[in-house]
Amino acid sequence: MHIGLIGGIGPAATDYYYRRLIRTFANRPEALDLTIAHADSPTLLAHLAEGRAAEQAAIFERLTRRLKAAGAEAVAVTSIAGHFCIDAFRQVSPLPVIDLLSSVARNLDEAGYRSVGVLGTKGAMASALYGRLKGIDVVAPAGAALDQVHQAYVDMAVSGVATEAQREVFFDSGRRLAEDAGAEAVLLGGTDLFLAFDGHDPGFKAIDCALLHIDDIAEEAAR
Numbered sequence: 001m002h003i004g005l006i007g008g009i010g011p012a013a014t015d016y017y018y019r020r021l022i023r024t025f026a027n028r029p030e031a032l033d034l035t036i037a038h039a040d041s042p043t044l045l046a047h048l049a050e051g052r053a054a055e056q057a058a059i060f061e062r063l064t065r066r067l068k069a070a071g072a073e074a075v076a077v078t079s080i081a082g083h084f085c086i087d088a089f090r091q092v093s094p095l096p097v098i099d100l101l102s103s104v105a106r107n108l109d110e111a112g113y114r115s116v117g118v119l120g121t122k123g124a125m126a127s128a129l130y131g132r133l134k135g136i137d138v139v140a141p142a143g144a145a146l147d148q149v150h151q152a153y154v155d156m157a158v159s160g161v162a163t164e165a166q167r168e169v170f171f172d173s174g175r176r177l178a179e180d181a182g183a184e185a186v187l188l189g190g191t192d193l194f195l196a197f198d199g200h201d202p203g204f205k206a207i208d209c210a211l212l213h214i215d216d217i218a219e220e221a222a223r
Contacts, residue, residue: 002073
């Protein structure tokens with residue numbers, strides 16, 4: 001299946017998806033058929049902050065029409081923040097949508113988790129990953145820590161590089177969710193968080209939501 005990716009939000013996350021998909025297909029008999037369309041990260045972040053789901057969904061719809069014209073048969077958004085409008089987007093998308101929130105919910109249910117923490121943008125954290133994790137207690141950083149994680153994440157996503165100070169914000173908040181709030185695992189609810197977590201032990205069980213999404217995209221691509 002020819003997969004269309006909506007990328008650019010942010011560039012490091014798009015590269016993460018692209019490289020992981022290439023690596024997944026390296027040992028498969030099928031060839032990866034993929035086209036990427038670029039979305040603007042500052043525009044998405046502004047729409048996220050203002051709750052303008054319809055406006056962002058319209059942007060995704062236009063990009064998906066380009067992907068469909070290029071031969072894509074399904075589409076995925078390479079941004080967890082971008083999933084704030086995924087329901088609105090699904091209603092107008094000219095292609096089937098492979099959405100990350102469904103991937104995460106199914107995997108958590110299959111694993112039997114009942115309490116998880118979440119790190120990412122303020123929208124993802126405050127909404128318990130946009131309200132899609134039914135039957136699971138989702139805890140987020142509280143008070144000033146919520147704003148600190150959000151700002152560290154946005155700065156990292158825009159720059160494409162994680163600083164030691166940003167990494168410590170994420171790790172400290174994750175440890176508090178695990179140790180104080182009783183989270184069995186902490187969801188990396190921002191696609192770019194791999195920049196801070198890859199190759200490092202945060203001291204708690206972390207689940208990369210993007211990897212769960214990539215696995216589902218790969219399965220669809222192999223059909």
